[in-house]
Amino acid sequence: MRILFTGGSGKAGKHSVAYLLEQGHSVLNLDQVNLDHPKVLTRFADITDAGQVFDVMGSYANYDELAQGAGVPKFDAVVHFAAVPRLLMTSDNECYRVNTLGTYNVIDAAIKMGVRKVIFASSETTYGICFADGEVKPDYLPIDEEHPTIPEDSYAMSKVVNEATAQSFQRRTGIDIYGLRINNVIEPHEYVEIFPAFMKNPDLRRRNIFSYIDARDLGQMVQKCLQTDGLGYQVFNVSNDDHSVGLTSEELIKTYYQHVPLKTNDIPKSFYSNEKAKRLLGFKPEYSWRDYIKP
16 A cells, blocks of 8 residues: 555654555655655655645655656555654643644545545543543543543643544545554563563553553554454554553552442453454554563
């Protein structure tokens, strides 16, 4: 497939781009930072400027396409990860503006340029736990896509708004638009660098619901979305199958979630459910921090 990937130079994006290239896709990166990859061009553009987004959406993906003499091909899909990536990087209103306006512009341009599939990055923060003022517990465990999304911060608010924007565009056009509520992204080198601290102090992972997603498994998730057609508008939790600490589910419940009801009959192995992605997309995480360090 010919794919426009926004935010492909970021922590999550660069691993997903690499994975997609391994699957044989052609990728053009839209970002404000160069992606140092020999097979990917980066077009520098501001996603809050609709004109710039439209221009890139109608551009060549690489120099080889010039040789064909057939004009500019259409993109088969757009993967939209570009954003202010977290709270406390810019002013709150700038974070909200960039993320909401940028997402509107990307989806709008994709649809008007004839793209039939859009995958966009939402966030675990939509559930209102990660960046809450003080401690907020989930309504139930494990958290699935039906859990309320009423966050308090500008970053998570922007992601909730983006989901509403995407759903509205999908309803009007009938194309496939899939949102990914991505948990805390971990790169391979980070297991030995930061996970030992999580083993000593599990409190460090409470705001992430003790979950995580390996950056390479996130790439697999994007690929599964590209392969699966006809689901209309969907949101998916994206996480690995295990906790990001050495404690068992029973131990975590006893310490942190004694009065939080369980939605499943069995005690879940992860408190951030990826069951929907497994069931509808065939997602199957391949990596675990346990491959790199011992609890």
